[in-house]
Structures are given as C-alpha cells and as structure tokens.
Amino acid sequence: MKPPRFDYLRPQTLAEAVELLDRHGGDAAILAGGQSLMPMLNLRVAQPAVLIDINAVPELDRIGRSGDRLSIGGRARHNDVFRSAEVAQAAPLLTVALEHVAHEAIRNRGTLGGSLALADPAAELPACMVCLDAEIVTASVKGERRIPAGAFFQGLYTTTLEPNEILARVDVPAAGTDWRFGFDEVARRRGDFAMAGVAVAVREESKAVAECRISLLGVEMSPRRMEAVEMCLLDAPLGTAANIVAAQSALRDTLEPIEGSEIPPEYRIQIAHELLARVIRAMAAPVSGKRTH
C-alpha cells in the first residue's frame, strides 16, 4: 500500500505557500499533519500531482490570545491545542473535545486546519468551531478572507475553502466566566471517529440560560447550529427535566442523519438523543475529578 507518485514542494513562508497553491490549485494538496491525507494517498483515494508541505512555514502553529479573541494557527497540532493553558482558559470546549480526537501519536502531528479543511462529518473540531461561533481565516494571493464557522461547512467533506486558499487560523471568541460548555460522544473504541457526539455552550444570567449554542458531530453530513433545540433551553435554569425532554424531542424532529453508512440512522439519532440529556445534566451538576474508566 504505497502512495502514487507526486511532486513535493516545501515553501518556507506563507507568501511562498499561497503563491505555489495559486499556481497549482486543483492539482495540489496541502500536506499539514498528513494524518488524513497520507492514509488517503496510501489507499489511493487521493492522487494529487503536487504536495505542498506547509510544515516549514513559520507562525502557522501559533496559539495566542489578544483581548477577547483566541487565535489558533491552522497548523497548530492537536496535542498543542489540547495541552495549551490559554485554550483551556479561553475555549475549554476544545480541550475537552480534543481528548476524543484520535490517539497520542496522531495528535502529535494532526492539525486544526487539517481537520477543519477535511470536514469529516464525525470529526470533533468542526462541530466545536460551530458551537463556539468561531471565525475561520483563510489566506491566498488575494489576501485574507474571514468565514463564520457556521457558513464554512457545506456537506460531507465539503467546505467553502477555495482551491487556492490555505486555512491560516481560527479566531475563537474567548469565553467569559458566565459561559459553560459540555461535550460528549460515543465511539466504538477510544480514539475512533464518533458515531454521534454533542457540543453545548450556554451563557447564564441570574441563573437562567440567556444564550445557547448546540452542534452535533457524527450524525448529520456536516455540523450546524441546532436552533430549535437551543430554544428549548432558553430563559430557564439549565437542566430542568422538562426542558431536557423538550430539547430531546426538538432534536429528533430536527436531525437529518447520514444515510447509507454501516451505522443505521436511527441508531445515531438514539445516541444523540441520549447524549444531549447526558451533557446537559453534567453541565448542570458538574462533578470534578478525573475520568475513571
């Protein structure tokens, strides 16, 4: 199982990278962590003529906060985001979700930009970026473009990224202390892509939910806000039994699950239904301490 032939280019600056990408466009693939692209090459489901390796481009892996904005570089490795104190403080949803992304060695190489550009329906990070209301910033020879995460994911492995654009960074609104986050998923084995997962963000005012954002992974073709479900939780304390039941029922009515895979759509819905309640209950009554299983 070896990859087909390709040409290999290793730009040393972002300017050089976007220039090369502009020249080769559709024939080229960006090589970031390679944790999805290399398997696709080895299995020969992808056959780009040129690989543009962005691992030598400086700055692309920077993680930094300025004011109420956390910026994470497109080539930030999963494990660096996972273990970043700044991320844990400003966007703890990512820290919790990344624990579920693949395995140590894969997180050592795999990148945020690679995961978002790939847009696997079962990936954690796309759903989290929708839930966090993040902005995706791309770079091309024409300059920068900002795309709200909610408009970036277009379907199965499909995004609004143009062939000449690099995903340069993601801007995440840094969470104030009035925000709380929850995440959980069910996968067949530790580190596998999820069969279903749920990400929840709520902001509370005087002990009632004032703002709420919910997105799912592994259930639909691509992540989106579950507005009908969010509505059920507003203007009441988080986690009342009645609201959870209402939210679960709205979820069932809203979901358009992936068809034709080995996991039956009804099963994905059932997991999502259960996870939604589990995540909300856990957020309402947080227990501290390490995972024990």
Place this chain on the structure above:
Amino acid sequence: MMASDEPMAEISCTVNGQPVRAHVPLRQSLVDFVRHGLGLTGSHVGCEHGVCGACHAVVDGRVVRGCLMLAVQVDGRTVTTIETDQPTAQMRALQDTFFERAALQCGFCTPGMILQASELLTRTAAPTRAEIRDALSGNYCRCTGYHAIVDAVETAAARLRDKAAA
C-alpha cells in the same frame, strides 16, 4: 526497488544520534526509509494507514506514525527509533518490565508500545491505568490482550518514581 525515473530527493537528518545523508524517493514513508534505507527494522509496517501504531518512531522528541510521514519530511530533523543506543530512562525501564511481565508474545507491536509508553511516562510520572490505556489506545496488540502491557507500564512508572525519590 524503485524505477529509475522515480522522483527522488536528497535529505540529511540525525538518526539515533548519527548523521545520515540519503537519497530517498519522494513518496517513501519514514518507516520504509528507516527499514529499507537504514536497516533499522524495529519499526514495523502494519496497516500503513495510521491505525495500528507498529510503525512508531520519534521525530524531534515526539512519537509519530512512521507510515504517515514522508522520509523527505525528516530532512533536517532528529529521528529516534527503538534501536537507539541511548535509550531514555523511561525506555530502559519499560524494556525491563515488558520482559519481566511477558507483556509481549510475537513482539510485532512492542517497539511502538515502548516508544508511546515512554512518551507518557516522560510527561506523567504516575499515570492511572485509565491514562495508560488512553495513551496506548492507538497501539494495537493482536496477542497479549493488553492487560500485561498495562501492568508493565504501571510497574515501570513505579520503578522510575522510586528511583527519582532515592
């Protein structure tokens, strides 16, 4: 063997402490390079798509899938494999406890397990069994049933802690 018109590149890197210059096919994986180019056959080729962990090597201090990195990508970098004659204290302790606890049968998964467990013990002196299982979740073993492996990592961690305290 590669055809004579195979696109190649010149790389230089450090492997197990030794400087290496090599002429590698652009599409050659790191694991194929260390095995076929350098004769270091401790990193094994299992699935070649990132799921089994048999191909692990350490690049610039981090464990990577040798089947998902290209040989050209280690140009200018430092590579360590299980064959290194300067193993870390973690690697040495793990090699002892894997042997004592019989945490291997065929040994196909063992180099990958040792490198990954060593990374865990470097970061976490006293991992729980759940943390050990998590860290090794990307390393498949088709023989042992994992129990002995978790035991061996736990014992190695305890020994390293005792040594540090002594």
